[in-house]
Amino acid sequence: MEQQANRIERRQCDVLVIGGGPAGCTVAPLLAEQGHRVVMLEKARHPRFHIGESLLPANLPLFERMGIADEVKAIGMLKPGAEFVSPHHDASSVFHFAEAWDKTMPFAYQVRRDEFDTILIRNAARQGVEVHEGCKARGVDFLPDRTVLVRARHDDGSEIEWHARFLVDASGRDTFLANRFQIKHRNPRHNSSAIYGHFAGAKRNPGQAAGNITIFWFEHGWFWFIPMRDDVTSIGMVTWPYYMKTKGERSLEQFLRDGIAQCPKLAERLGEAKLINEVEATGNFSYVSERNHGDNYVMLGDAYAFIDPVFSSGVLLAMNSGVIAAEAIDTCLKTPAKATAALKKFDALMKHGPKEFSWFIYRVTNPIMRDFFMGPRNLFRTKEAVLSMLAGDIFGKTPIWSSIRAFKMLYYIANILQPRRAYLGWKRRRFNIRKVDDDVVYNA
Numbered sequence: 001m002e003q004q005a006n007r008i009e010r011r012q013c014d015v016l017v018i019g020g021g022p023a024g025c026t027v028a029p030l031l032a033e034q035g036h037r038v039v040m041l042e043k044a045r046h047p048r049f050h051i052g053e054s055l056l057p058a059n060l061p062l063f064e065r066m067g068i069a070d071e072v073k074a075i076g077m078l079k080p081g082a083e084f085v086s087p088h089h090d091a092s093s094v095f096h097f098a099e100a101w102d103k104t105m106p107f108a109y110q111v112r113r114d115e116f117d118t119i120l121i122r123n124a125a126r127q128g129v130e131v132h133e134g135c136k137a138r139g140v141d142f143l144p145d146r147t148v149l150v151r152a153r154h155d156d157g158s159e160i161e162w163h164a165r166f167l168v169d170a171s172g173r174d175t176f177l178a179n180r181f182q183i184k185h186r187n188p189r190h191n192s193s194a195i196y197g198h199f200a201g202a203k204r205n206p207g208q209a210a211g212n213i214t215i216f217w218f219e220h221g222w223f224w225f226i227p228m229r230d231d232v233t234s235i236g237m238v239t240w241p242y243y244m245k246t247k248g249e250r251s252l253e254q255f256l257r258d259g260i261a262q263c264p265k266l267a268e269r270l271g272e273a274k275l276i277n278e279v280e281a282t283g284n285f286s287y288v289s290e291r292n293h294g295d296n297y298v299m300l301g302d303a304y305a306f307i308d309p310v311f312s313s314g315v316l317l318a319m320n321s322g323v324i325a326a327e328a329i330d331t332c333l334k335t336p337a338k339a340t341a342a343l344k345k346f347d348a349l350m351k352h353g354p355k356e357f358s359w360f361i362y363r364v365t366n367p368i369m370r371d372f373f374m375g376p377r378n379l380f381r382t383k384e385a386v387l388s389m390l391a392g393d394i395f396g397k398t399p400i401w402s403s404i405r406a407f408k409m410l411y412y413i414a415n416i417l418q419p420r421r422a423y424l425g426w427k428r429r430r431f432n433i434r435k436v437d438d439d440v441v442y443n444a
Contacts (some may be wrong), residue, residue, distance in 0.1 A: 040130045238285070
């Protein structure tokens with residue numbers, strides 16, 4: 001055993017980042033820029049498939065800051081807005097980002113994540129980050145001197161131990177630290193699953209609106225329709241676990257197709273479309289960890305929490321967490337006396353995004369909220385403020401919050417004025433989010 005241990009290579013770094021997705025590929029180069037020796041471990045090799053293809057306008061300033069704006073533009077499908085389609089309303093409702101409070105971010109992009117994530121990780125390497133792909137973190141020890149020892153294995157079987165001053169968990173839904181600390185929990189206020197695939201030949205909106213993301217409500221949840229370049233469209237069904245239980249012996253592909261059939265307006269858009277990859281599924285879609293940091297580690301993006309993707313907030317929250325983490329970590333390493341305050345600020349900003357998006361997410365399938373989205377009004381500039389939220393403009397100085405509070409008040413008043421409808425909506429939601437047995441099968 002001792003001889004085997006001696007064969008394990010040992011190295012040192014200032015910051016070890018686990019995960020080469022948007023969060024890790026944002027924090028790593030920013031820290032390298034500050035003069036820290038940063039190492040990144042990514043279990044896969046890019047390019048690799050991933051969902052989460054719809055970006056927000058607030059991502060664009062981050063791309064400029066990282067020097068990758070032109071590369072993302074080259075692979076992106078222009079996304080000027082978001083369309084909502086309800087089975088209970090005759091016409092769809094379209095939100096144009098150009099009409100948000102801040103008019104300087106009028107669009108975003110839809111991207112294939114294999115291409116987008118490859119741009120991010122190659123940029124991290126160019127900026128001085130030591131990147132190891134095909135290398136999976138397998139264990140961690142927090143040492144008495146407040147350093148960290150992480151054991152990792154390359155896909156060729158070789159092992160290595162990294163001794164770091166600070167650890168960043170950007171492992172996404174693998175939730176490397178949360179699982180080891182046993183602090184990851186289902187979101188008690190939300191509970192959903194997703195089944196998804198890529199299609200060719202889907203019918204798109206005419207003109208520039210061809211790049212809009214479309215959200216289709218149906219009885220058991222909602223669908224995303226994300227058009228990308230080269231005639232690829234991502235289709236996903238986000239549904240409640242009780243409905244997943246009805247899958248039975250059907251394949252995931254058949255289950256997805258049967259769900260699409262229950263949404264006639266989506267079925268029409270996919271009438272001549274062909275599936276071009278294998279349908280996949282993800283359970284336990286919404287979760288949160290009890291904490292997001294310690295004295296010598298932080299948990300970013302999906303490694304900390306994941307919320308329903310209805311507003312396409314995932315990549316933005318991940319990248320923004322990388323920005324605020326870089327600031328906090330740099331302070332911790334260079335000015336330890338200010339570490340507590342820096343991490344407290346990090347904690348508050350990490351919770352801000354999920355909190356603001358979640359208020360809408362918890363209510364988006366409520367019939368009264370659906371009416372608000374299908375017939376938006378700009379009373380007290382509420383439409384502009386909600387558009388800013390949909391654009392991801394929630395971390396800057398845009399003064400949207402009084403109008404967001406007004407929107408919430410109008411929603412509560414509408415519930416008071418429609419008590420029976422409000423009660424039935426609340427009762428239905430309680431039914432939807434209830435926990436079911438964990439024997440749901442998420443593969444074909």
